[in-house]
Amino acid sequence: MSDSAGSPLRRLRSWLGPAAKTSLLNLGGYAALRTLTPSRRVAILRYHAICGEEGYSYADPMICITPQNFAQHVAYLASHYTVLGLPEIVARLHERKALPHNTVAITFDDGYADNLPAARVLHQHGLSATFYITAGCLHGEAPFWPSEVRYLVARASAGELRLRMPDQTTVLPLANGHDRQKAVRAINKLMKSNVIPVREDIRRQLREAAGHPGLPRHMLTWAELAEMRDLGMTIGAHTCTHANLPSAGLADATREITESKARLERELAMRVTMFSYPNGGAERYITPELKRIVADSGFAAAASSQNAFAGVHSDIYALERVEVEERLEDLVFALEVERFAFAPR
Numbered sequence: 001m002s003d004s005a006g007s008p009l010r011r012l013r014s015w016l017g018p019a020a021k022t023s024l025l026n027l028g029g030y031a032a033l034r035t036l037t038p039s040r041r042v043a044i045l046r047y048h049a050i051c052g053e054e055g056y057s058y059a060d061p062m063i064c065i066t067p068q069n070f071a072q073h074v075a076y077l078a079s080h081y082t083v084l085g086l087p088e089i090v091a092r093l094h095e096r097k098a099l100p101h102n103t104v105a106i107t108f109d110d111g112y113a114d115n116l117p118a119a120r121v122l123h124q125h126g127l128s129a130t131f132y133i134t135a136g137c138l139h140g141e142a143p144f145w146p147s148e149v150r151y152l153v154a155r156a157s158a159g160e161l162r163l164r165m166p167d168q169t170t171v172l173p174l175a176n177g178h179d180r181q182k183a184v185r186a187i188n189k190l191m192k193s194n195v196i197p198v199r200e201d202i203r204r205q206l207r208e209a210a211g212h213p214g215l216p217r218h219m220l221t222w223a224e225l226a227e228m229r230d231l232g233m234t235i236g237a238h239t240c241t242h243a244n245l246p247s248a249g250l251a252d253a254t255r256e257i258t259e260s261k262a263r264l265e266r267e268l269a270m271r272v273t274m275f276s277y278p279n280g281g282a283e284r285y286i287t288p289e290l291k292r293i294v295a296d297s298g299f300a301a302a303a304s305s306q307n308a309f310a311g312v313h314s315d316i317y318a319l320e321r322v323e324v325e326e327r328l329e330d331l332v333f334a335l336e337v338e339r340f341a342f343a344p345r
Ligand SMILES: [Zn+2]
Pocket: 109, 110, 238, 242, 277, 278, 279
């Protein structure tokens, strides 16, 4: 099931103050829950960027976790959960073998440069994670469009932004910061709902409106990715250009899936068997046909953005993940209390 915003447990989360959650954490309430009613499902955590405010120029604050909080998460997870690599979990799910109680897996989407220090923190704690990389958007290649849109909208001249598309012209006011936030959301929607050539034309118009500024570096380099591989991290594919696959058209969607795998395998000299579908949210980002293409391309599993726990009930090509919370108290609350609200499908 999806993240049921109106569920009693979700309401409990907002009703229970931060101090109460901190007490629960410190007084061993969660440890008791883990022992008395262990989770038989796996929480596949979904991270993106590990940065503070300095990262808001390239990532939505909603997907940023500060390095300080991330280090706390990792230390806590390492000492309170069975943290397994996703390939091992997938192998067990394929064989219908039970998972250890209270299993957690850690994943990252997109391939931000800030993921390298995160991988080092994981390595220091003896943990591994899966990093889903947008294989055509590493540093020095095509800019990663969700970051570029944020960057360009912040630099477009005040007034209004006119974006011409084959069937309509969208006019977005840019009078103040609030307008610009709204414009980023509107443009993201356009980028996700159009075929790739139209998406690229919107990007071209946006660059023109912003005066073609150089984009600062915010994605990983191939050398950094190789270092992460050498630290024992799993590298997965997240398409080549962060295409919204159902909108891309079948031929382009297939190319995005197969070429991202081939490129990563060639550059890193390793097999790539994990995939995650880009986007999510309100826009359709996954279809039965796409799942089949991912499976036929040789991936062993694919992760979705469906906010829930995974387990034997899961579709291996649409594994549910748990969206992470900034504060450790909220993350553990989701893992130990909200898990009762996530009923298997
Ligand atoms: Zn993504």
